[in-house]
Amino acid sequence: MDIIFIHDFKAKTLIGIYPWERKVRQTIQLDLEIALPTSRACQSDSIEDALDYSMIIRRINEILTDKHFSLLEALAEYIAQTILQEFQSPWIRVSVAKLGIIRGVKKLGVCIERTSKTATPSAKHH
Numbered sequence: 001m002d003i004i005f006i007h008d009f010k011a012k013t014l015i016g017i018y019p020w021e022r023k024v025r026q027t028i029q030l031d032l033e034i035a036l037p038t039s040r041a042c043q044s045d046s047i048e049d050a051l052d053y054s055m056i057i058r059r060i061n062e063i064l065t066d067k068h069f070s071l072l073e074a075l076a077e078y079i080a081q082t083i084l085q086e087f088q089s090p091w092i093r094v095s096v097a098k099l100g101i102i103r104g105v106k107k108l109g110v111c112i113e114r115t116s117k118t119a120t121p122s123a124k125h126h
Contacts, residue, residue, distance in 0.1 A: 001091070002036040004051055013064040015075060015098070022068065027099050028075075029107060030060065034083055035091040051087055059086065072096045072110045080114040090116045 009032070012025035034051060041050035060079060069075040076094045083092050097109030 002039045002042065003033050004036065004053065005034070006030070006032045006053065006057065009057065009060070010099075011061065011064050013075075014068040015070075015072065017070045026101070028064075028072075029095075029097045029099055029109070030079070031095040031111075032056075032079075032083070033093040034087070034089050037088045037090060051089070056083065056087065059083075072098065073112070076110055076112045077114075080112060084114060084116045088116075 009030040010027055011030070012027050014022060014025055015028060016022070016026065034056070036051055038049065040046075059082060063075075063079060063082065067078070069078065076096045079096075080092050080094045083089050083094075091113070093111065093113045095109060095111040097107040099107045102108065
């Protein structure tokens with residue numbers, strides 16, 4: 001399986017359960033590993049056979065701008081399902097962390113892995 005990754009992607013978004021978190025954007029860090037639908041890009045050297053990083057980042061920025069989530073888990077799930085469905089990825093790992101919100105803790109967060117419901121058994125991550 002061929003995987004692209006996006007690490008240390010930082011953005012500001014509304015996230016959290018407390019009233020102030022619904023008004024003040026917080027910096028979060030995203031780390032993604034996204035399985036390519038096929039391995040053709042290695043041979044073809046063509047963007048048509050790959051996933052366009054800039055399109056993925058643009059789509060995530062839209063989510064972070066347009067939506068509010070109470071929990072990091074819900075944000076991670078929404079991003080995972082969006083990438084699986086819109087970019088036809090068979091598997092994804094999404095880590096989402098809040099930065100510096102608890103004294104003495106640099107970042108805290110959640111990491112999830114999801115497999116597309118339409119992925120073939122050989123394409124699933126093991």
